Amino acid sequence: xxxxxVMSAIDIEARAxxxxxxxxxxxxSQDDQAALDAWLAxxxxxxxxxxxxxxxxxxTRRLAAVHPQKETxxxxxxxxPILMRLAAGLAIVAIGITAAHFLxxxxxxxxxxxxxxxxxxxxxxxxxxxxxxxxxxxARMTTDQRIVWLDRGEAYFQIKxxxxxxxxxxxxxxxxxxxxxxFSVRRETGKLQVAVxxxxxxxxxxxxQGAAQIALLTPGDVATAIxxxxxxxxxxxxxxxxxxxxxxxxxxxxxxSLSDAAVEFNRYNRQQLVIADPSVAGLxxxxxxxxxxxxxxxxxxxxxxxxxxxDQGNRILLSR
Numbered sequence: 001x002x003x004x005x006v007m008s009a010i011d012i013e014a015r016a017x018x019x020x021x022x023x024x025x026x027x028x029s030q031d032d033q034a035a036l037d038a039w040l041a042x043x044x045x046x047x048x049x050x051x052x053x054x055x056x057x058x059x060t061r062r063l064a065a066v067h068p069q070k071e072t073x074x075x076x077x078x079x080x081p082i083l084m085r086l087a088a089g090l091a092i093v094a095i096g097i098t099a100a101h102f103l104x105x106x107x108x109x110x111x112x113x114x115x116x117x118x119x120x121x122x123x124x125x126x127x128x129x130x131x132x133x134x135x136x137x138x139a140r141m142t143t144d145q146r147i148v149w150l151d152r153g154e155a156y157f158q159i160k161x162x163x164x165x166x167x168x169x170x171x172x173x174x175x176x177x178x179x180x181x182x183f184s185v186r187r188e189t190g191k192l193q194v195a196v197x198x199x200x201x202x203x204x205x206x207x208x209q210g211a212a213q214i215a216l217l218t219p220g221d222v223a224t225a226i227x228x229x230x231x232x233x234x235x236x237x238x239x240x241x242x243x244x245x246x247x248x249x250x251x252x253x254x255x256x257s258l259s260d261a262a263v264e265f266n267r268y269n270r271q272q273l274v275i276a277d278p279s280v281a282g283l284x285x286x287x288x289x290x291x292x293x294x295x296x297x298x299x300x301x302x303x304x305x306x307x308x309x310x311d312q313g314n315r316i317l318l319s320r
Contacts, residue, residue, distance in 0.1 A: 016050040041216065112136045116268045116292050126160035127167065132246050133268045154186040156247060174225050175204040184244065192225040197240055205230050251291050258283040269294055277319035280307060
């Protein structure tokens with residue numbers, strides 16, 4: 001861990017300590033709460049630092065109640081220096097984390113699906129993740145940490161919200177943080193897409209200097225991240241519902257181009273559709289198909305568009 005990262009951790013912990021010191025005072029207002037909420041929303045690192053110190057404060061208060069000392073006074077003015085020392089200690093400990101990594105790392109579980117596969121995984125906290133075709137996901141779920149890595153493919157997340165233990169999805173260098181949510185994440189070569197059905201998430205896209213572009217997504221938002229750039233567009237409930245047809249083994253097309261429909265079918269089948277004639281790529285498709293039934297789809301293209309279908313074993317050519 002570089003010195004710059006350690007200093008950043010110290011700054012964040014110190015700021016979290018200042019917020020907590022103000023919050024336990026008697027002058028906390030609604031404006032103060034709104035400002036704290038805004039700071040927490042800026043980065044998952046802020047959330048983690050704040051709630052870690054809050055938990056330490058709560059434990060210390062409980063110990064003081066069990067073992068009172070006459071001269072101990074829990075005043076905010078005395079609390080901040082304690083937290084500042086704790087913040088510095090946490091940053092110093094971070095330097096040694098790499099050396100102890102294999103001893104202290106919670107056990108990860110890996111879940112995967114084959115081409116055309118679908119799996120639903122339930123966790124003890126009430127969260128559920130559905131894996132789409134050809135997907136690999138690793139999860140580290142403990143009482144203190146909830147983090148998964150989407151190494152390949154697509155997944156749908158129904159997360160039990162816990163503000164003191166944020167749920168984080170890592171996709172390469174990008175980070176998706178749950179703020180009480182149902183959302184999908186799809187990873188393709190060089191591109192990430194996040195669609196929010198309920199609640200909110202934040203999407204971080206770091207740049208080469210370590211800074212991050214952060215987007216706050218709400219229901220109906222579909223964000224696309226390419227490298228360190230994030231673009232967000234709005235989608236109707238109908239469009240979002242159609243995009244999740246795979247959860248029921250279906251592909252649903254509504255004014256979808258033939259080329260895009262072929263791309264979707266190819267994600268679920270080893271026998272690949274090939275648009276051999278560019279002039280037919282833009283033909284529009286409507287209908288619901290089983291994701292593993294390429295035959296029904298190609299018969300539709302024959303009947304409706306008069307296309308030629310050439311079955312070559314591992315691929316099917318579509319042309320005039």
